[in-house]
Amino acid sequence: MGSVEGAAPVRRPPRMSANPARRVLSDLAAEWRGRGRFPPGPGDFSWARTHQVAHDPLPLLLGAYEEFGPIFSMRLLHTRVVFMLGPEANHFVTVGAPENFHWRESSFGDLIPLLGDGLLTVDDEFHDRARAIMMPAFHRQQVAAAVAVMQTETAAAIASGLRVGEVVDFYAWMRNLAMRIAMRALLGLDPDEAGRGAAAAAHFERALHFFGIDYGLRLLRGPGTPWRKLLASRRVLDEIVFAEIAERRANPDPGRGDVLSLLVAVRGEGGEAFSDREVRDQLMTLMFAGHDTSTSTVTFLLYELARHPAVAARLREEQDRVLGGAPPSAEQLESSLPYLAMVVDEVLRLYPPAWIGPRRAVRDFEFGGYAVPRGAYVNYCSWASHRLPEVFPDPEAFVPERFTRERKAALPRGAYVPFGGGQRVCIGKRFGLTEVKLVATMVLQQLRPDALPGRTMTIRQMPTLSPRGGLKIRLRLRS
Template sequence: MTAQQTSTSKEPEKMPGALPLIGNMLKFGKNPYEYMSLLRSKLGEIGEFRLFHQQMILLTGPEGNEAFFRAPDDQLDQNEAYKVMTPIFGKGVVFDAPPHIKDQQLKMLMPVLRDKPMRTYSKIIVQEVEEAVKDWGESGEVDLLEFMKQLTIYTSSHCLLGNEFRYELNEEFSRLYHDLEKGMHPIAFIFPYLPIPILRRRDKARIRLQELVTEIIEKRAQKTEKSDDAFQMLIDTRYEDGSPLSPHEITGLLIGTLFAGHHTTAGTAAWITLELARNPKEMDRVLEEFDTLYGHDGEVTFQSLREIPFFERVIKEVLRIHPPLIMLIRKVAKDLHFKDYVIKAGKYVCVSPRVSHRIPEIFPDPEKFDPDRFTKERQEDATPFSWVAFGGGRHKCSGNAFAMLQLKAIYAILLRRYKFELVDPPESYQDDYTEMVVQPGSPCMVRYSKRDNIQQTEVESKKAAEETVSKQNCFKVDVDYDLCQGHANCMAEAAEIFQVDDKGMLTVLQETPDNTLLKKAQAAAQYCPTGAIKIKQD
């Protein structure tokens, strides 16, 4: 919670040990998580450190996270903080665009991540997984991280970008995307145009990708039938003044679309296998859930992927322990007041999901892998902004729903086909902090063996006695519009209550609906990717 300015406002304490010119960069660069954890232990939920010339304020814990994520854009500026993305997305695209243009561009990306197209993606992902493992045989070893990187680039490009990227350009596109992703090196956050090999490869990849995009635009213009993918959507879309996107802008937004769907998923996918292999009892529970629902050959559908609550908790616990982003950053455009402190304009403020996720007062025994933290009985994440793996507020990751769908669909096939065990000692699998997107260290070897004789468990369906449904208004729909991103999942679940227009604007048609709509309203709240909907019962 952000406090009002008072006469007693003070500046945050500074971490000792800053060196001339480089500040605290040496210790931070060695292991950012350990350094930020040390800062919290020494200074509390707010403290300052310096990376070269940049003064950084770290906020941790639910209240610090909320102050960060709920601050308006004219106070905490994303654009200035993420200049590292300008060479990747392109000049004038997203973080380098003026606010009114950036807002329009981000809205252009939303339709492909909304509920209706999402319902078609599970079949595509299943197809890609089956293709990826068709030559695995009865048993063997695989570098899990490299496998997941390749698989998720195929699933994401197939679902989000279109057939040209998946089938015609798959090898070259994968290489170009890899070079772009490597361009998110920690040093690039400080010096985005430093003339070093990894950043030169980034720039060459961006130029070549725009050439490929321009060629595809020209080919598509010759066709009579239009595709229904994100690429075609960006070709056809228009700014509010009626002007089309340029090939330069389309290239940047396609990269943005893929980052939303793939950028952090490969590492999370790998950690799911690693943590389940480290915790055999939890692996058995996942297998039982999948086998009960699907058997050996049961169809994986959008709806069935909603019916695996334990595996959803597994994903959430993996993201608690291994959030992909080291930290999220904003530049302070106007003084930010937090409790008794003032963070001066011109400084940078950041939050670290990994540090916040290991606060024992919120998540007891935080190093333990325990998916049941998130059961209704325990709800250790009940405090708002305590679990922030996908960020929070109006800028919560727009690709989080696709990422969850992708992970569930991948494992609905993988874990029914194969058993997995670790090749190396469990403690040897550690996070790699040399890049801004944290993944398991490479190589990441696991051993697989084929599963046979999977039996679908008979589940007794107990019919509850029919209850007389009252039509009395006994619940209220509460929407935090600051969190809503226009995914339209709510409208798909309860069109009688929610309406989302083509621009992603939500209207609540009934704030106190009849009790007959309670289950639909609860489903809308449950499947809202940003948690913007709450159902309050009398």
Template sequence: MYILYVLLLIICGLILKWISDRRTFFARMSAYPEAKNTLPFLGNILENLTPTDIIPNLLKYRKECGKSFKLILGPFATYVMTTDANFIEFILTSPKLIEKSWDYEFMRNWLGNGLISAPGNIWAKHRKLITPAFHFKILEKMVEQLNSNSSILIKKLSNHVDTEIDIYPFVTLSTLDIICETSMGISFNAQEDNNSKFVVATRQILQIIENRIYSAIKQSNLLYKFTLDYWREKSVVKYLHKITNNIISERREEFKNKAETNPDVDDIGIKKRNFFLDLLLEFGLSNDEIRDEVNTVMFAGHDTTASAISFTLYLLSNNLDVQNKLYEEIASILGSDIEPTYNQFQEMKYLKNVIKESLRLYPPVMMFARDVYEDVYYNDKLIPKGARVGVFVYGLHRESEHYKNPESFIPERFELKEENRRSAFSFVPFSAGQRNCIGQRFAMLSMKSAICKIVRNFEILPVSHKKPLISYEVILKSSNGIYIKLRKRS
């Protein structure tokens, strides 16, 4: 009995110390306002329990508190969120704020130490090695694969003309095929077989990650092990890693044989291959390191791009004047050419502006954050060790200081002379600074390929009674689909 009392006293003492430490922590963050109705210790978590809650609430907190405010999501997650472009520049360029926030840990079992989730020291090494894989001459070689998959997408959509369709499932299967072919040199034919084990496993792992974000129990690594999702994740990750490992082993053997028989090197010092995996093999990374980077490209390169393409098509359906202007540009550049070339895609300036304006309104990565490992000051305001600093991209892109009539879809905002008037950190769909998206040029090229093909082949019409319900599901999506209607162009 005596031991029980001692244990009880120790537990009570630890709880009281934790409460005291939290009070001190919050006191040190007093420079930043918090939203109305913020609960002690729980903060704002009860208002943000589903994927459709977080964005409208963050916009509400921004209105109540100003550009920079405290966001408390339970007893362990406290953020300084901001839509201030100057503050964002400080966050994204500070060498003290290089580590990604705790949320990225939910991806680690699948992505390991790939560029998205890697600690700063590993990230710096891999980033330097991998950057040549996204050289424009490498991207130029991928256009054939982009075009062929976009043509399959057109074929699939041709079966659904003059009907209301949720465009997102069609696009996401196309981008999955593209990223598999360009990253690993293999096709899983997702567009032809959307119930294949690989496609289903990819959907499952993304769903499991989303479940962890919105569950206080699953956010805890200890408690997560007692949930069904934990065991589901182990099974799904084991399968996905087995697939990737097998492909790496096969390609390593092919790479070795080809290197012995075909030593030709092009003028940027890279053997004439198209695949991201082949390039990683040249860099001397281990199998696990290569697997992590390939899986990271898979994750970052298909769902985000699918979101961007789908929302762009939705915006075009509701802005026919923009769509007509875009069609005229595409028709004038391509003429009678069947497949666009890399250089023709670069000529499509209005298409680039359309995509950027869509990324402004519907950024696939609508927020991201960094962990604070030592006290940091910005404008004499303390951000204490243990906090997180978050960039609310969706809100930043709607700041009227940078964008007049911010809710309107106006691609002309991204004419060069207009862009030069704004802070470079007022538009960050691919992040910015040191840990910006390494694949942003590939993403833009993928978007151009799909949108160009669709606009060239179809008129995109609105479905006014089915407006998207914006949802944060690891990336920005619509919980009720993204509906459009297609009409075949004559």
């Protein structure tokens, strides 16, 4: 199960302990080694501060930026954490000096029990080798091949789940649709199939639930805990995925366009292939990274259109002129609907799903006149950076015109980073944007979202930005 003919032997990344006590001791030791060398900020223990970062971090981070500047630190639970905000900070972490940081030893390491050694949880040569092998699976033509799946699933979901005049939880609707698209386009399974397809969808949702609960609950071990439920779902998912991999290897079919088949067949420049374990880990990572992010982005897009009918009207005019009521093609989504691209960019500015970029410093470094010690937790934050008024005037307003081609090109480097940057920019960016634009377009070709009076939306942060408690809207027949 761990090798394949033609696969070169690959060293495994260093193991990470899932034991919370060991992690705490390691963090305390790292802070002790770096004592006295942290950027300014509150160093006392504060449960209120820790709770706010977990539930409403934006005011706290923007307030600290105003007080301390683009780099500061604060104690969260048992350890001191460094935050870096603003264009220069984002560029430094993602492009300017990425060699200073690892992902695996940061809070991304919490994902290893489900994702294994996927792109989000490996560094250096482990990451570079895997990314090079995977790139062909995300070329333009491969994404275009997935559009048919997206169109079919979206049309069926609209017909069965969005009824004119009714109030609907659009977040729940979109979450189910995104899972169906992921099952078919990534895993090659039919979610309606009573066997593997339905089981994979159900257990992946159960596994994702673990990362959305409070951190304290995630630390619990023993029978009946969320941790044990995560492990149980992982076992089922492993059985399904490894069985699918074995079938793809035994019966290769170049006509299958799902990402799993491509990962099994693809070879690197030297002819090396992924082992079964590597295919499994990369597939789980892609599903984790793509499912929640697409769900949240389309949901927030509908939320803003319901609040800004003039923007929605301009979007419909562009759709009618370019598409004439037909489903959009991959080429049209990428280059023929510029106002749609501006709307999506503005949604991702206000609500970047991957709102924080966790890192661990692997060497001492300096930024903004302050030293940061090796072993420190370091986070850049696109959510806060995208709301700095000196970069985006009137930052709380929804203004798609910020992202005309000329104005977007004039932004400082590092100002707009919803997909990260540098060599580790999101590998599924094209796939994700295509899905978001296609679903939004097909919904808006038939329906018009109306905000419900008196309802306010609050946001939860984990595992990605999403509306807490879903998003209730009323859908009208498009006029």
